[in-house]
Amino acid sequence: MVGIRRGVVGKASYSLFALARNALSYHEDWREAWRSPEPKKHYKVIIVGGGGHGLATAYYLARVHGIRDIAVLEKGWIGGGNTGRNTTIIRSGYLWDESIALYEHALKLWETMSQELNFNVMFSQRGVINLSHSVHEMREMRRRYEAVRLNGVDIEMLSPSEIKKMVPIINIDPNIRYPVMGGILQRRAGTARHDAVAWGYARGADDMGVDIIQNCEVTGFRRKADGAIEGVETNRGFIGADKVGCVPAGHSAVLAEMAGFKLPIQARPLQAMVSEPVKPCIDTVVMSNAVHMYISQSDKGELVLGAGTDSYNSYAQRGSFNIAEHLMAATVELYPITSRLRMLRSWGGIVDTCPDASPILSKTPVPGLYFNCGWGTGGFKATPGSGHVFADLIANDRPNAIAAPFALDRFRTGYLVDEHGAAGVAH
Amino acid sequence: MQQIPCPWCGPRDDWEFHYGAEAHVARPETPSDKSDEDWMGYLYLRSNTKGPFRERWMHAAGCRRWFNVIRNTVSHEVFAVYKIGETPPPLPGEAPAAPDTTER
C-alpha cells in the first residue's frame, strides 16, 4: 500500500532496488526501522505490551482510525515475549463460528501483510494438516471440517495416502500405536517469520508517528476521580492517556491485578524446540493432538517442533523436561527419519490460558481500560486480526461483531467459546 | 524438572502430581445465594500470582493426597508445604497470619 509510505517520518521503501542502491554505499545509509523516542507526558492511547498484538493494535489505530498520538510501552524489547517464542503456525480452522470468524479475519490480513507493511514477513501458505488417530478423533475432525467449510473457509479432508503424498516422511503404517487415520488440510494456512511481524508493525506504526518505547515497564494504573483511566505509572515516570489498551500476553493477570480486578486466566509454560538445519524434508505443517506434537520446517532448514503445555502456573519461561522428552519420542514415532537429527535449541514461553481456550478482547470494569489477552497457545496466528479488532474496540469503545463473543462477560453468563478440542494441542 | 515435596512421600518430579491452582478457594456453602458474578468468581477467577504463590497439588502417581505448597512461580523455589486444613504459613516476607478457621 502506498498510503503509509507517506507517513509522518517517511522512510525509504524496501525493495530489491533499494538494496542495490544501498549496496553502493556499503549499506551505511539505511535508516532505523523505528525511532527510540522519549515518552511524552500524555498520549491519546497507550498500548501496554510491544509484542505482535500490541504493535498491530497501534498500527491499526493509526492506519484505520486515524489516531496517531499513541505510545506502545514495552518492558523489554519489542517482540521479546511470545511473538518471538512460538512455532509460527497460522491457520483459521477452528471449531466454533466465533473463533473461525476471528482467525479467518486474521488469516486474510496475513495474506496481504508483507505488501501492506512493505516488510517481508515471509508468510508461507504451505498448508497445515491436522491428523486424526482414532475413530473418535475422526468424528471430531469431521465436525470441525464441516464447521470450517460451511463458514466459507478453505478446508479439505485427506486420507492417509493423500497425507503421505504431501508429507513423505510421515509414518502411515496402520499398525503403529497411533495410526494416522486421516487429516484435514487448510491450504491457505502456513507459517510466517515471527520476529518480522513485530518489526514490520513497529516500522509501519512508527512511520505514522506512533512512539515505540522499549525498556518501559508499567508498574501501575492511575484512575481519575470518576474511576476512568488516567494513565500508567512506569519505571520512566507517569504517562497520561485517554485510553489504555493492555496486550500483555503471559503477564495479563499481573496487569489486571494492578488495575484492581481478576481475569479468568492462568499462566502456563509452553515449550518448543528446533533441530539443526537440514535440506528440505517436510514442506507442510503437521499437527497431531493425540501424540501431542506438531512439526514444520523453517526456511533455514530447522525442524520446528512444538509440545503441549505444562499443567502448572509458571512465569519462568521454561517447562518440564518430560514434556520435551515426550515430544521427541512422538516425533520419532511419526517421522522416523528424524531420529538421527539433533535437537539444537529449546525454549519456553508463558501462555495465558482461559477456561474455554479462547481469548479475551474486552472492555474492563475500568472505563477507558481495555484488555486483549488469554490467547493461550493460539496467539501468533491471530496477530493481525487481534490488533485490527482490538484497535476497533479501543477507538469505538464497543466491540465489533468479531470481538463481541470474546468479552469478559461470557464467564458470567456461561456463553463460552470452548475450543479445547480444536486447541487441544498447543499450536 | 521441578521437585514438588509431597508431605508424605517426599520430593518427587512435578509430573507425578496433579496441579490444583490457587489454594484456599472454598466452594460456597450455599451456592444458591450467590450471584452470577460470584459464581463466575468461584468457577473461573483464580489468582495467577507472579512470585510466591499458595497453590494446591495432588500426588497423583503416589499417595493421591491433596496438599498446599507455597512456590515462587518465577524462580520455582518452594518455600513451604502444608496439609489441607493446616494454617497457611506466611509468604516470604509476610507476617504470620492468624489461624484460619474458615478455609479448608
Place this chain on the structure above:
Amino acid sequence: MTGMNSPHQTNRITGTHVKGGGRVDRSRPVSFTFDGTSFSGFEGDTLASALLANDVHLIGRSFKYHRPRGLLGLGSEEPNALIQLARGNRTEPNTRATQIELFDGLVAQSQNRWPCLKFDVGAVNQLFHKLFPAGFYYKTFMWPASFWMAYEHVIRHAAGLGKAPEGPDPDRYERMHAHCDILVAGGGPSGLAAALAAARTGARVILADESTEFGGSLLSEDDVEIDGLPAADWVAQVVAELRSMPEVTLLTRSTVNGYYDHNYLTIAERVTDHIGAVVPNVPRQRIWKVRAKRVVLATGTIERPLVFRDNDRPGVMLSSAVRGYAVRYGVLAGQRPLIVTSNDDGYRTALAMHDRGARIACIVDLRTEPDGALVDAARSRGIEIHAGHSLVGSLGRGRVQGAEIARMTGDGTGLNGAVRRVDCDLIAMAGGFNPTVHLFSQSRGKLTWDPERFIFVPGTNHEPQVSVGGCNGDFTVAQAIKDGLQKGVEMAREAGFTGRKPAAPEVSEPKSTAERTLWLLPSTRPVGHKGKHFVDFQNDVTAADLKLATREGYRSIEHVKRYTTTGMATDQGKTSNVNALAIVSETLGVDVTQVGTTTFRPPYTPTTIGAYGGRDIGALFDPVRTTAMDGWHRENGATFEHVGQWMRAWYYPKKGETLRQAVDRECLAARTGVGLLDASTLGKIDVHGPDAAEFLNRIYSNAWLKLGIGRCRYGLMLKDDGMVMDDGVTTRIAEDRFHMTTTTGGAAGVLAWMEEHLQTEWPELKVHLTSVTEQWAVASIVGPKSRDVLAKLNDLDLSNDAFPFMSMREGTVAGIPARVYRISFTGDLAFEVNVPRRYGRALWEAVMAAGAEFDITPYGTEAMHVLRAERGFIIVGQDTDGSVTPSDLGMDWIVSKTKPDFIGKRGMARPDLQDPHRKQLVGLLTEDPNEVLPEGAHVVADLKPQPPMVMLGHVTSSYYSPNVGRSIALAVIKGGHGRHGQTLSVPLVGRSLKVTVCEPVFFDKDGSRKDG
C-alpha cells in the same frame, strides 16, 4: 577404495625427538574416506586431526555465502567443519569433524555444496554478497505478492546444511535415571580435582566429560607439570583413583547438555558412535537424567577468535586448537604458522609448534610492549615478534597463503604504518578465553561482566551449585585444581558428608602477563567495504552486519541476534556470542551489560532426537491396555478401536463382511436373539463408608439417599459450571457401600474429581474411594434370549419379579463367583455379569458355549453405539462436548428439583444456560432411509447454493439401524426441542440432504422391552 595411495601424512609429527608425539596409537592405523577419497589415520584421531594430518584443509562450505571453510577449533565449539557422516539410514548430517572419532571404514562427506566441495555452484552467492546484508530478505521478495512461495522454494533448497536420512534409524537409544550427591560437569583439571575431593568423602559422584578421555585442556599442553609429573600422567593417576571408588560413576564421551530446575541435569552419552559398529542390544547413545544434590560446573573455556578481514579462510584457526592438534594428536596444522595474539597464551602455541618442527612465520602481538617468560622464550628461539601490530587480513585461495600486517595506532582503532605481507600457511588466533558459562546460565545463574578482563563470569547462582576453574574465570591450572579440591569438598559437606580438603599439588606452568582486548582489528578500509570480518562463521555474520543492525534500530542483543542470525547456528554462538555483544556495544558506545546478555538454553551441544526419545518408540511408545477377553477377540477375528489407551473390540467381521454388514448382523442379533459385549473397560469405583450415600447425593444430579440395597440407579455427573461431565450406573451393595461405574474414558478423571471433593471440600464425610476397574471383567449378555443363556449357567431366579430391572444379585455364573447387574444400555433385557478378572475369559467362553444354541453373537463397540442410539441413550464425549447441560439433552428428569444443592446446580442457573435457543439434542431422519448422515455434518435451516451459511448445530451420532430399518441420527440443534417435525438441511460437499427433526428415540419408544 581408491588404492591406498601412500597416505600423505605430511603434517603428522614423526620421530621421537619432540616431546609428546600425541595421544594417538600409531600402532593401529585406520582407513577412512572423505568425499570418496581414502585416507588413513590412527586410532585416537578425530576426523579433524586425521584430515589435518593428511593436509586436507578445505572441509566445508558456509551457510549463506558458500565460502570455503576449514577447521577452526578442536572440540564441540567447531562452527565450520560440519560433516555428513555415514550412508543410508545411518547417515548423520552436521556432525562436527572435531568430535568424530576415527574408526576403520568411517565414511565422511562434506555438505552444503554442489556438485563438489572444491567447485560449489552455491559460491555464486559471493558475487552478489553486496545485495545480501543482514536482514536483506525482510526488504525484498515481496513483489509480486504471489511469488513468495516460488522465492521461498529456492531459498529453502539453498539453505539447510546436511541431509536427513531417508529411512528409519536402525540403532537403539536409551535413557537412564540417576541420582548423586555431586555431579561434576567437565573432567579437566578443576573437575577432576572436585570429583576427587568429593569422592574421598564417600559421596556419590558422577563425573562427565564430553571428550574421549578425561583431562580437558591438560591433554593439549606440554608445558605443565603437576607434582613433578607431566600433566597427562597426573590426570591418569587421578582417574585411576576415581575408578577404584565404587560410588563414583565416570562418563566420558558424555556431554552435560541440559540444566533444568532443582538440579535436574541431562547428560548425552555417546556409547558406541566411536567404534563404528553395532553392538546388539547396546544403545548407540544414552541420555542420563540426573538429580544431583549439588553440582560442580567445571566446563572450562572456549577461545575467542579475532575479528579481522577474511578471518574465515581455511587455515585460520584458534590458537589453542592449533596447539591441541600438535600436542594431543601429534599433527601440525601448518608448516609455517603465523600467530596473532592478544595475550601470552598465543606464545605457548608458537613454542609448541616451533618445538615440533614448524617454522613460525611471526607472532603478531596486539600489545605494544609484550614481556614475560613466554615472550622471552619465543625471542630466545628467534621467533619474529611484531608488537603493537594488527592482522589486517588473510590472503590466499582456498587456504591461507599469507597475511597482511601493519602497525596500529596507540589506541588500537587504526593503522599507523605500511601494510606488510607475510607468507604463512596457518593463522593461529589467540583472542583470549571465554569462560564456558552455558550450563550456569541454563540453570538461571546471573552472569557478571568483568570489565577488566572482558569476560562473563558466573555471578549469583540460582541452584545449589558452584563453578570452578576456567568456567569461573580462573585460568591457571594451579588455581583450577586448588579451587576444584576446595569446592569439591565443600559441595560434599553441603550434601551431608564430612571430609578434609586434599592438599593441592605443586603445579609448574607458564606465567601469563596482561592481555589487550581488541574486538575488531583495524584494517585498511572501513569494515564492510572490503573483504569480510566474520563474527559468526557458520551463519556468515560479519561485523558489518552487526553494525548495520544497530544502524537500523535493532539494538537489543536479542534483536541483533534475530536480525543477523548471529549465534543461532548449530554451534549456538560458542565462539561468536561475546565478540558479537562487544562489537554491538562498542558500536553503540554503551556498556556491554546495557546491550544485554544472551540466555543460554538446553542443549549445550545439539543432541539426537532419537536419544531423547529413547526406547519410547514402536510398541513401547505408549501402553496399549487390553481386557481379560482380549485374546478371545483376537482369535475370533475382531477389529479393534482405540478408546484412550484401551483397545476395544470394534466389530467381529465374518469372512467377506464389511463393517456395515458385520454391525448390522450384530445389532439384529442383540435385538432378536442374544448378543455378548465385553464391557470390562467401564470405570468402576468402590464407594465405601457411612456417608457414601450422602456423598453420591452431592456429586450426582439426582437423589441417592433412598436407593435400596441391591438396587441400581443411573446417574449424571455435572461440573460446577452445570455441564455434563460423566454418567453411569451405580449400585448399592450395602448400606454403606456402592459400586459406581463411569465411562471408559472418564474413569480416572471421575475418581480424581471425587477424591478432590472429599479431601478438600467435604473432609467431614466418611467415605473411601477405591478404583476397582480392573478387579472385574464384565460380559454383557444382551437381548430377548439373554435370560435363557444365563439361566443355563446360573442358579439364581432370573424372573422379572425375583430379579427386577435395575437390580443386582450375587451368585455364581458358570461356577465363577459373580455379581450380575440387570441393567441395559440397549433398552432390551440384559445382564451384566462381573467376575474377578482372572476368570474373564473363562466366563466369556462359558457364555459363548451356553449361547451357542441361541446363536449368541459377540458384538463390538460399533454395534453398541448403534443399539444405544436406537433408544436415544447418549454417549458422554460424543453427544456432549463439555458445553451441554442435562436440559439440553432433554434429561431434566434426572435433575433433582428438591435437593438444595449438588454439583452443577448453581452453574445451570446462569443466564446463558437458561437460554431456550441453546443447542439441544434431537433426532434426525433423512428423506432416504438408506442415507446415513456423516457424523460431524452440520444442519442449516436456510440452505444456500454454497458456503457460507448459518449453522444450527451438528450431527453427533449417526448410523444405519437394522432394527429400525433405516438410518437414524442424533444431533444438537439450536432450539431443537421446539423444532420436532421441522424439515432442515444438511449441506454436504456437492449435495445436500433433507432431514426431519424428531424426538431422539427411534426404537422401543415406550421402553417396554427391558423385561424381555
Place this chain on the structure above:
Amino acid sequence: MDEARALSALDGVTGHSGGAWDAGIVLTEVRFPTLLNLRGTAADAAFGAGVEAALGVVLPAAPNTVSQADERAVLWLAPDEWLVVATGEVEGLQGNLEDAVSGVFATVVDLSDNYVCIRIEGAQARRVLQKGWTLDLHPRAFGVGQCAQSMLAHAGAILRQTSDVPGYEVIVRPSFAKYTWDWLVDASAEYGHRVG
C-alpha cells in the same frame, strides 16, 4: 474356585521360562497373590491393633515402608491407605481383616485381580529399573522394607524391594502388565534376561 480356569494378564506374554543361567536379569510373574486395599485412620489405636491381630503384621506408619511377617506384607500407600500382599494360606483373610476393624471407620477392598505382580531380580536389576523409574534405588536411598508408588516408564506401579540381590516386585494393573513385561524385557536386552 477353579484355579485351572484362571488366566493372568501375563499368560501368553512371558513365554517359556528359560534364558542364560548367568543372565543379568531374572523376570518372574508372582501369580495371583492376595491383594487387599486397606483404608483406615492410622492414629486410631483400635484400627492398628485390629490389623495386627488379623494379619500378624504391624501396620507400617512411616510413608513408603513395608511391614512383613512370613507370607504377609503390608505396604504403606498413603496416610490412610495400605496394600496387604499375602501368599500361601489366605482363606478367610479378607473376612478376618474386615471383622477385626469393624468397630472403626475402615474399609477393605479385594484387589487381587486389580493388579499383576512381576518379580525382577539379578545383578543388573537396579540398572534396568532405573531406565524407567525416576526414584533413587541406590542402597543408601531404597532397600528391603521399602516401597514406593510412581511410574515405571508409562505404567503406574507400586515397587518394593524384596531382596538384597537385588530383587524387586513391580505391581501394576493387569491392563498394563503386557506393556510392563515387554518394557522390562527390552530394557534387559543388553544384560540378557531369563524367565524364572
